[in-house]
Amino acid sequence: MNHEQSKSQIQLTRVSKSFPLASGDFHALKNVSLTIPSGKLVAITGKSGSGKSTLLNLIAGIDKPTEGSVSINGVQVEKLPESALATWRGKNIGVVFQFFQLLPTLTILENVMLPMDFCNSYPKKERKSRALSLLEMVGIKEQADKLPSELSGGQQQRAAIARALANDPPMIIADEPTGNLDSQTASSIFDLFASLTRAGKTVIIVTHERDFSEYFGHVIAIADGEIVKEVIHA
Amino acid sequence: MKTRHNKIFRDLTSDYSKNLMLVLAIAIGVFGIGAILGGYSVTKREMTDNYLSTHPASATIEMEEDISRGMVDSVKAMPGIAEAERHATVVARMKVGEKWFPLLLFVIDDFKTKKTNTPFYISGEREPSPSAMLVERTALVVMKAKEGDELEIKTPHGHPQKVKLSGTVHDPSLAPAWQEQSGYGYISLSTLHALGETQGFDQLRIRVSEQPFSKEHILVEAKGVASRVTQKGYHVHEIQVPPPGKHPHQGQMTTVMSIFITFSFLILILGSILVSTSMATLMVKQVRQIGVMKTIGANSWQIGVMYLMMTLVLCILALLIAIPLSRLAASVFYHQLAVLLNLEIRDNTIPNWVPLLQIIGGIVIPLIAVAFPVIRGSRVSVRTALDNHGVLEKRTATNFWAVRFSRISFLSETFRLSIRNVFRQRARMMMTLGLLAAGGAMFMTALNVSEAWDNNLKRIYSQRLYDLEVKLNQPLKADSLLNKIRRIPGVTVAEGWSHSPTAISKGEATEVTQTYPDKGHGSFTIQAMPLPTRLLSPTVKEGRWLANPDAAEVVLNQNARGGYKLGDRISLAVYGKPTAWTIVGFTEDVGSPAMAYTSYDYFSTLTQTQGQVSMLRIAYADRSRQNAELKNLEIENLLQAEQISVSAAIPVWLLQNAIAAHMKVMVNSLMAMAVLMALVGTLGLTATMSMNLLERTREIGVMRAIGATPATIRKLVVWEGLFTGGLSIFIAIVLALVLSTFFGRFIGNMAFRTPLTLTVSVSAMAMWVALIIIGSYAATLYPARRANQITTREALSYE
Ligand SMILES: Nc1ncnc2c1ncn2[C@@H]1O[C@H](COP(=O)(O)OP(=O)(O)O)[C@@H](O)[C@H]1O
């Protein structure tokens, strides 16, 4: 656990997000303020359409707030220009998608190596061994040379997590990462996320799954674009 | 290799069929450009080189008297004159089978030291032995003879005699003999005398030593020579200065090439549309991946470079295929043109700018085509890219007319779905339609224009109501002869005309013309006919036709028109003297060089040749070629019995053949273009159809999953293709009309100074419709089969 990671912190200050619609603006997030300390496993819960993904996208710099500011480790995300944002995101945030989104023509190993290539983050010679050790950590080292389509959903999601970890970002975000998996596979994925927080990473997960609440140190419940409940375990 | 390069490589190799289509699309454009420009550049260079290497005379000075050798030497010694040579050209006739054809005899002073208009010796004698003749290689076909054979020829004043063809030459300054439907022979003066002529050399050919390509300079020098020979007692009656350094068919060549270049430009545009469509399709599937890559840290620059490299690989592949093939096609093309223009290709290197242009075109255009979707793709926010709705597919408005149309209840469910699918991606559909419509329009235009040519050619018969033209060696009183001709059964009309070479007189001592040494190209003739004539039905474009037999009125055809207006006074040199006329009309002739038409009565009074004619024009009841050949023979026999000395007898069918042969280059090129267009069109259709489908693999999987049979899917796909194809036909027809009008005007004006009348070739239209229907059907078969082969599971997991 290094010094910087211990300091990592997500700070949302009076953030609003609205989408222009033909029938007028639609307010997906309304005046949300939020602080998430580092090293926690955080859940964002709520009904479909309540604004969970919108919140996550703002944190990852995938979307920009209409009002307010998003600060991550002291960086004003919404102020970064597009290209700097991509590099910043590549190094600071690992994204895990619901539909895995592995590049279909690359092998699992190559998929994991790709972020290091884009961010030029590790010496070329080390990338392969790093990718392999990440795959070993998520438990699919044997599948390294296969194409994504040859893997099961759970294995693909593990590969996606390995890819999210490639640049050793202090923060992982995942939008319904288990939405497409059976509950047994889902629980092993949550185990994996929990082990990441023990290594000092902040992991933010959008989830419906009530069964796994015991994993979370911090639960944020959203309804109609507002935080309706925040539970923080010690 | 970087990991991202692995992705490029895998993406390229993972979807052969689609990437192959892309490569083909690029290759076609590159191929078209290379074939056309390669052929063009070589032909143009060789044409000029061939022509210049014969050392064409800068000017020919024609005199009344025979020129002495001493005179030639003194002209040669003049400053500014590089070469001087005496020469004579005699229009004789040759007998091929039972028919007489024109034969141009070039009388050469000294075969060994000839320095102007030198032909290339190919085989046999280099200097014909007495009573032998060298022939131009293309004339052997017309003569139906080979070297060593004997040919029966007749000079204006001689009896028919056999002459041995003792050697073959190539003279690139002459149009192919089969194009002119005449023969070319080279003889010595003594042979000419043996053939029954008494004349000597009456032409002085000179080459200037400076500014050989300046017409003004040549004129000054030629006039200097003319005044020098006049001082020595000669009478100069004409100075001929053909356009310096320009092959007699340069104009024709320019026309053909401008068509080609226009078409190749259009092919390039079509190719680009094809490439853009293909690239856009390719990118649709990549947008989500771009989104993913951006999320894991790729910046826009890195992504741009990745797709740039991907495109470059495709381009380079296309270039590797297309450039060598295009060079092959170019060589077929220039060899073809060389035959039509009587050229010998000595250097067949295609200049480097051609492949350079191909490389630039084959790389820059696809890059531009790919730039748009890449820029759009990399601008798409990550969130949109990852949206599970899919990207770039704009929600089709439900009130869109296609949707309503497709609701018409009697249409089958499948058919309705096909129609909706066609309109689902409006931008792509526009591209496909544009491609097909442009291809079809060009295909039909090519055939329309070539049919317009044909129709124009047929006007020869409707303008010229005679079937045989007999040119006499001396003007004579022909009343009784004409009566005898009229009594031949099958002859309807016979008239006696006068004709004379002429020039616009600028009041100078000697007339200057632009005539080439073959006496045809660039010439200007005055024709005088009894009014009203029954043998000419001119197409009067402006003013009126000749009416008053006693008026100094003249009608000019389009080649003689120049800048004159109706009512202008014009001075024409006749027998070396200026004569004054008023222009009353302008005609549009098919297949005539510059021509001035006047009344015989007035002309003969003016030239004091009353009652004498120099030309007979005869019409038959049955105008078919077979009959004309028979009647011509009868008339020839009559003329022979009457001991009339004939210089040329030209049947109208022969004239039509000659003109048709001139147009052959044109028509052939248009046909080649039509074929190329058909190829591009069908390929484009196949490409877009298969891409449309490949992109919908998932959807097809869903349909299969919910119970669509392979037959339903095939039907769906085939209908979609047919519908797109059918729609394109209508656009193509409209476009073809516009293009045909434009091209007809352009080509007609360029080649014969008359626009071609808009002609709609029904067979072209039918061919294109058939091609599109068969093409759409065939183009959809493979993708349909492929769509059906993929298992539902695969289809659903298809990225
Ligand atoms: N691009 C968009 N345009 C318009 N409305 C949007 C857009 N994205 C999300 N929304 C709306 O914002 C609300 C919240 O969306 P989202 O954050 O995706 O919900 P959740 O993830 O909680 O299901 C929804 O009602 C959704 O329809």
Ligand SMILES: [Mg+2]
């Ligand atoms: Mg969501």
